[in-house]
Every structure is written in C-alpha cells, then in structure tokens.
Amino acid sequence: xxxxxxxxxxLLARIVPELPAGAATLLGPGDDAAxxxxxxxxxxxxxxxxxxxxxxxxxWSSGEDVGRRAxxxxxxxxxxxxxxxxxxxxxxxxxxxxxxxxxxxxARGLAAECGPLGAGVVGGDLSxxxxxxxxxxxxxxxxxxxxxxxxxxxxxxVVAHAGVLGWSAxxxxxxxxxxxxxxxxxxxxxxxxRSPLAAGPDAARAGATAMMDVSDGLLxxxxxxxxxxxxxxxLDRGALAPAADAxxxxxxxxxxxxxxxxxxxxxxxxxxxxxPAGTELPAPFRVIGRVIGRVxxxxxxxxxxxxxxxxxxxxxxxxxxxAPGVATGWDHFAGRxx
Amino acid sequence: xxxxxxxxxxLLARIVPELPAGAATLLGPGDDAAxxxxxxxxxxxxxxxxxxxxxxxxxWSSGEDVGRRAxxxxxxxxxxxxxxxxxxxxxxxxxxxxxxxxxxxxARGLAAECGPLGAGVVGGDLSxxxxxxxxxxxxxxxxxxxxxxxxxxxxxxVVAHAGVLGWSAxxxxxxxxxxxxxxxxxxxxxxxxRSPLAAGPDAARAGATAMMDVSDGLLxxxxxxxxxxxxxxxLDRGALAPAADAxxxxxxxxxxxxxxxxxxxxxxxxxxxxxPAGTELPAPFRVIGRVIGRVxxxxxxxxxxxxxxxxxxxxxxxxxxxAPGVATGWDHFAGRxx
Numbered sequence: 223x224x225x226x227x228x229x230x231x232x233l234l235a236r237i238v239p240e241l242p243a244g245a246a247t248l249l250g251p252g253d254d255a256a257x258x259x260x261x262x263x264x265x266x267x268x269x270x271x272x273x274x275x276x277x278x279x280x281x282w283s284s285g286e287d288v289g290r291r292a293x294x295x296x297x298x299x300x301x302x303x304x305x306x307x308x309x310x311x312x313x314x315x316x317x318x319x320x321x322x323x324x325x326x327x328x329a330r331g332l333a334a335e336c337g338p339l340g341a342g343v344v345g346g347d348l349s350x351x352x353x354x355x356x357x358x359x360x361x362x363x364x365x366x367x368x369x370x371x372x373x374x375x376x377x378x379x380v381v382a383h384a385g386v387l388g389w390s391a392x393x394x395x396x397x398x399x400x401x402x403x404x405x406x407x408x409x410x411x412x413x414x415x416r417s418p419l420a421a422g423p424d425a426a427r428a429g430a431t432a433m434m435d436v437s438d439g440l441l442x443x444x445x446x447x448x449x450x451x452x453x454x455x456x457l458d459r460g461a462l463a464p465a466a467d468a469x470x471x472x473x474x475x476x477x478x479x480x481x482x483x484x485x486x487x488x489x490x491x492x493x494x495x496x497x498p499a500g501t502e503l504p505a506p507f508r509v510i511g512r513v514i515g516r517v518x519x520x521x522x523x524x525x526x527x528x529x530x531x532x533x534x535x536x537x538x539x540x541x542x543x544x545a546p547g548v549a550t551g552w553d554h555f556a557g558r559x560x
Numbered sequence: 561x562x563x564x565x566x567x568x569x570x571l572l573a574r575i576v577p578e579l580p581a582g583a584a585t586l587l588g589p590g591d592d593a594a595x596x597x598x599x600x601x602x603x604x605x606x607x608x609x610x611x612x613x614x615x616x617x618x619x620w621s622s623g624e625d626v627g628r629r630a631x632x633x634x635x636x637x638x639x640x641x642x643x644x645x646x647x648x649x650x651x652x653x654x655x656x657x658x659x660x661x662x663x664x665x666x667a668r669g670l671a672a673e674c675g676p677l678g679a680g681v682v683g684g685d686l687s688x689x690x691x692x693x694x695x696x697x698x699x700x701x702x703x704x705x706x707x708x709x710x711x712x713x714x715x716x717x718v719v720a721h722a723g724v725l726g727w728s729a730x731x732x733x734x735x736x737x738x739x740x741x742x743x744x745x746x747x748x749x750x751x752x753x754r755s756p757l758a759a760g761p762d763a764a765r766a767g768a769t770a771m772m773d774v775s776d777g778l779l780x781x782x783x784x785x786x787x788x789x790x791x792x793x794x795l796d797r798g799a800l801a802p803a804a805d806a807x808x809x810x811x812x813x814x815x816x817x818x819x820x821x822x823x824x825x826x827x828x829x830x831x832x833x834x835x836p837a838g839t840e841l842p843a844p845f846r847v848i849g850r851v852i853g854r855v856x857x858x859x860x861x862x863x864x865x866x867x868x869x870x871x872x873x874x875x876x877x878x879x880x881x882x883a884p885g886v887a888t889g890w891d892h893f894a895g896r897x898x
Contacts, residue, residue: 248602249707249709252710252788253641253707253709253710253711253772253788254606254636254637254638254640254641254710254771254772254773255604255605255606255637255638255640255641255643255698255700255707256604256605256606257602257603257604257605257641257702257707258602258603258605259601259602260598260601260602260603261601262601263597263598263599263600263601264586264595264596264597264598265595265596265598265603265699266593266594266595267593267594267595267596267647267649267682267683267697267699268592268593268594268649268683269649269650269651269683269684269685269695269697270651270685271651271652271653271685271687271693271695272687273653273687273688273689273693276687276688276689277687299592299593300592300593302592302593303591303592303593303595305593309605311605311606311607311697312607313607313608313609313651313695314609315609315611315693344605345605345606345607346607347607347608347609347695349609349610349611349614349615350611350614351611351614351691351693352690352691353689353690355609355611355653355689355693355695357607357609357651357685357693357695359605359607359649359697360593361603361605362593364595369587369591369593369595371587371591372590372591372592373591433592434591434592435592450590450591
C-alpha cells in the first residue's frame with residue numbers, strides 16, 4: 223500500500239499508535255498543540271532535518287533506520303546540554319509512491335529511540351512532496367542544572383570523549399565502495415548511530431565545563447568548542463590510537479586512512495566534553511586531550527594567560543602539539559567534506 | 561549571490577542577525593540547543609511544514625511571505641491552545657541556486673511575525689535539497705491556565721469565530737485564474753495570512769470551553785471540534801452572510817461560489833471557539849452558531865442528552881439545521897480539496 227492510497231487521517235491512524243507517550247507529556251497528539259511538563263521552569267530545544275539523497279538513501283536505509291537516526295541526532299544535541307530528553311515533534315514530507323510500511327517503520331524507529339528514555343513523540347505534521355524530508359525538534363529537561371555550553375572550557379581542563387569515532391564514516395565509505403567484507407557494526411553505526419545519551423546529564427553532574435555533540439567530525443567540532451571558549455585544544459594521538467586501530471582493517475581494504483575517519487568523520491554523535499583536571503569522569507568518557515593556552519614563541523602547549531583564543535590564522539585544535547594533517551570535517555549543508 | 565556561493569556558516573551569519581531574541585529566551589542560537597523559560601512548568605508545542613510547489617510557489621511568494629506564513633500557521637496553533645508564543649525553531653531546506661536574499665527574506669518574515677509578540681527564533685538547521693522546505697516548531701506559555709482543547713464544547717455553548725473566512729481561498733483562486741482585478745487584501749491573505757493571535761489567550765481568560773485554529777476550512781475544522789467534543793455544531797447562515805458578502809464581487813468575477821470559500825476555504829488561520837451561553841466574547845470573536853445535541857426524530861437542533869456525538873453517518877456540523885452543500889475543506893496532505 224502506498225501513501226497515495228490513504229488520506230492524511232488514515233495515514234496518521236497508522237502512525238500515531240506507534241509513538242511513545244512520554245513521561246513528561248501532559249497532552250499528546252490530536253489537538254492544535256501538545257503540552258509538555260518543564261519541571262524546572264525551562265526547556266531545552268534543538269532541531270535537525272534529514273533530506274533524502276543528501277543525508278540518507280532509501281536504497282540503504284529502511285524507514286526505521288531513518289526514524290532512529292532522526293531521533294538520535296536530535297537527542298544527542300539535548301544530551302550535549304546536560305539535559306534529559308522529554309519530547310519530540312516531527313515534520314514528515316513523503317512522496318505519494320512511498321510504501322506506507324516505510325512510514326510506519328519510521329515511526330517505529332522514532333519510538334525505538336525515544337521510548338526507552340521516557341521521551342514522547344507528541345506532535346507532527348505530514349505533507350506530500352517529491353522526496354522524503356524528516357524534521358525533528360527535540361526538547362529536554364535540565365533538572366535544575368545550568369546548561370553545559372560549548373563556551374565553558376578553561377585552560378588546564380581535560381578534554382574527554384564518549385562514544386565511537388569514525389565508525390559512521392567507515393560504514394558510509396564501505397557502503398559507497400560496495401565493499402565485500404565490512405564488519406556490520408560500522409555500517410550500522412552509519413545507518414543507526416548510537417549516542418551515549420545518558421553520559422550527557424552524567425557529565426553535567428560531574429562538573430563538565432563545556433560539552434557538545436560530535437556530528438561534523440572531531441577536529442571540526444573540537445575547533446568550535448575551542449573557539450567558543452576562547453581556548454585551544456591539544457588532542458593526544460596516543461589516546462586516540464585505539465579508535466584508529468579499530469578501523470585499521472576496514473581502512474586497509476578501502477585504501478583509506480583510519481585517522482581521517484577518526485579525526486574528520488561525521489555523524490558518530492559522540493559527546494565531547496571538558497572537565498576540570500582531576501575530575502573522576504563518568505562512563506564512558508575517556509580523556510583524549512587537554513585545554514591549553516596560546517602558542518607563544520614556539521612553546522607549543524605552554525599555558526600562557528587564561529584561555530587566550532587562537533588567532534584567525536592559527537589552528538584552534540592541535541594533535542600532539544602540531545597542526546593536524548587531515549580534512550577538518552563534514553559540511554552537512556553542502557553535503558561534502560569541509 | 562546564490563546559496564551555493566556560501567558555506568553553511570556564512571549563510572548562518574547572514575540569517576541569525578535577522579532573528580528576534582525573544583523575551584523568554586535564556587540561551588539563543590549557537591550552541592547544541594537553546595534554552596527557553598517555561599514559567600508555569602509546562603510548555604505548549606506544535607509543528608508545521610511548508611513544501612514548495614505544494615503549499616507555496618516561489619513565483620508568487622517572496623521569501624518574506626513564506627517566512628511570515630510559516631510563522632503564522634504555527635503561532636495560530638499556539639494561540640488556539642490559549643497560550644502566548646515564546647519561541648520557534650526552524651528547519652530550512654534550500655536549493656543551491658536559491659538567491660541568498662530569498663533566504664534572508666525568509667528570516668525577516670519569521671522575525672516580522674515573532675518579534676512583535678516577544679517570541680524568539682532560538683534555533684534551526686539548514687540543509688541543501690532540490691526544493692524549499694520550511695519546518696517550524698513553535699512553543700507557547702499557558703501562563704498558568706489550562707489548555708483550551710478541541711474536546712471541551714458543551715451543548716448550549718455558543719460557537720464563535722475570530723478572523724477572516726475564505727479570504728485565503730479567494731486570493732489563491734484569483735492568483736490561479738490570473739484574475740485582472742483582485743482586491744489586494746485577498747491575495748495578501750493567501751500570501752501572508754493574518755491570525756488574531758491575541759484572541760487565543762483572551763478567549764481562554766474569558767472561559768472558552770473549546771478552541772482550534774481554522775486551517776482546513778470552517779466546516780471541516782468545526783466538524784473536528786464537534787467530534788472531539790462529542791457534540792454537534794449548528795452554524796448560522798445569517799451570521800456568516802457578511803463573510804460571504806465580502807467575497808461576492810471577487811467570486812462573481814471568477815464564476816465561483818463565495819459560500820464555498822467561507823465554509824470550505826483553508827489557511828485563513830482564524831480561531832474557532834465555543835463559550836458558555838451569555839459569555840461576553842473577547843474581540844474580535846463573533847457568534848456564528850451554537851452547540852447542539854443529537855438529531856432525534858427529525859427534531860434538528862433539539863437538545864437531547866448532554867453533548868451526544870453525531871453518528872458516523874450523520875453530519876457533525878449543520879448550517880441552519882441542514883447538511884451543508886459544499887466541499888468540506890482542504891486536504892493539506894494531498895494538496896487537494898477533501
């Protein structure tokens with residue numbers, strides 16, 4: 223059965239029963255708007271859109287895959303503030319010829335990610351259109367804590383990461399190359415990224431000074447955090463080596479550089495955070511570098527001043543004190559590295 | 561200058577300065593998520609999407625028109641709950657060849673509607689794609705009041721409407737027919753609908769028992785309210801006649817029926833509400849009908865029981881006691897009457 227065979231209300235009748243209600247939902251779908259609890263008098267909100275043939279291909283991704291990915295990339299942004307997700311609303315553009323089961327699968331994918339967290343899918347809007355477009359706005363509860371911003375990193379902090387690095391890029395490269403033997407976990411990481419969502423609020427409780435979702439590649443996003451905080455970040459190649467080692471076999475088969483995936487690959491949706499030195503890090507955060515001051519007289523890594531920013535022509539992120547030699551990340555907007 | 565000539569960050573640098581900050585905004589754009597105040601411990605949320613060549617044509621609508629429309633259709637849903645808007649987030653898909661000024665115009669259109677209300681545009685996501693798609697999620701503050709649902713109408717209530725009826729449909733029909741002489745207010749009502757947003761919270765304060773945004777046509781939406789409330793609605797042709805009279809000249813020129821626009825035209829974004837009989841209605845609400853019981857033994861309009869629902873094969877809405885003889889509304893999803 224195709225979308226064109228149903229009215230909007232008939233299609234909604236297939237979708238809505240799949241959606242999780244959510245523990246904070248005071249009024250769910252069906253009225254002009256939903257009502258969600260915001261216990262501490264504030265809510266966190268973020269939004270992201272997935273466009274067919276730019277962010278996913280229907281030949282590779284099931285409806286459930288796309289639903290999971292649409293949920294996770296938004297939930298990771300909520301977690302990166304140190305918040306617990308409460309609710310999502312979804313806009314969905316679907317072609318007339320799309321299989322209704324694909325749309326129901328998308329709802330199940332949203333539910334699979336939101337339900338276990340107690341987050342509800344509380345509203346949405348459907349439209350026809352020439353290709354699939356999935357827009358999500360996600361909301362979270364800071365539980366009385368201050369939001370953890372990108373701008374709070376201080377000289378002397380440790381830089382830590384939770385999640386995988388380069389897995390999504392390795393999976394995408396494998397699919398693109400039609401590689402014969404690819405460990406399923408990399409392809410799955412691309413199709414259905416996993417984010418360590420609970421680590422976001424855990425990091426906030428542990429005193430994280432800055433945090434962000436790593437969606438555009440470690441170097442690019444670390445650079446954003448560094449510039450927002452007015453500091454520089456030096457990453458430790460040794461601490462990142464296990465991530466590169468995990469990708470070595472796949473990279474060899476594709477004649478690729480695993481370090482390019484670790485440092486530049488997007489859409490892994492891990493969390494990058496800074497903590498005061500000596501903080502006992504919540505799992506699964508691992509130290510991957512430190513926040514340093516500005517380079518003066520070639521004394522790379524020397525701490526001078528308190529978090530002086532990198533100049534416009536200086537790298538905000540170094541690797542063992544040197545400028546990294548790989549592409550800096552993925553430009554979602556342009557759909558290309560950049 | 562085209563979108564393709566800029567990076568995402570360059571395009572954002574053109575857009576973000578146009579956006580209103582919002583009185584309830586605790587943290588605006590630039591981090592993983594925004595933070596918005598929800599003073600009474602709840603927030604209202606709704607979402608709607610506009611798709612090029614389905615909901616608007618770039619030949620007719622400027623970027624500012626589309627921005628205004630995307631804002632208003634969401635703000636009207638917030639108002640229809642009796643809430644005051646606080647914040648919007650926006651997903652925007654844009655073709656590479658789109659003029660950057662069009663995108664900046666869209667941001668200005670959002671700002672023009674949100675700014676005067678004190679609502680902020682607090683976040684967004686940009687993507688390339690083959691056509692323009694604008695998704696908005698809007699949030700509101702109930703200010704301690706209960707939300708006004710569709711389901712609260714009671715037998716004996718008056719049915720009231722605020723806003724225009726059929727203007728958007730008349731404007732669209734005029735544009736579609738390339739009519740020579742069309743009062744600009746109808747075309748503007750289609751391109752940049754105006755919603756009596758303040759009337760939503762005013763209605764809630766005055767004791768409205770049910771309320772909704774009229775986006776799919778008066779009969780269709782009144783039918784939804786009636787069915788949600790388990791009652792029937794009888795509309796008063798005499799009370800609606802001025803609305804039809806206002807469209808008579810345009811309709812004559814297009815060989816159209818002004819009543820079809822008044823009763824079936826979508827996207828006017830007026831507010832339909834019910835109030836206990838005798839309520840002093842807040843401006844600009846006007847009585848257009850009443851909530852009645854079920855038809856028994858042909859006694860149309862007879863009040864029996866307390867809000868018994870219309871049967872599946874009975875009309876939930878009548879006009880002077882009889883089944884209306886026009887199309888029931890607009891199916892946004894299918895992009896056709898229905």
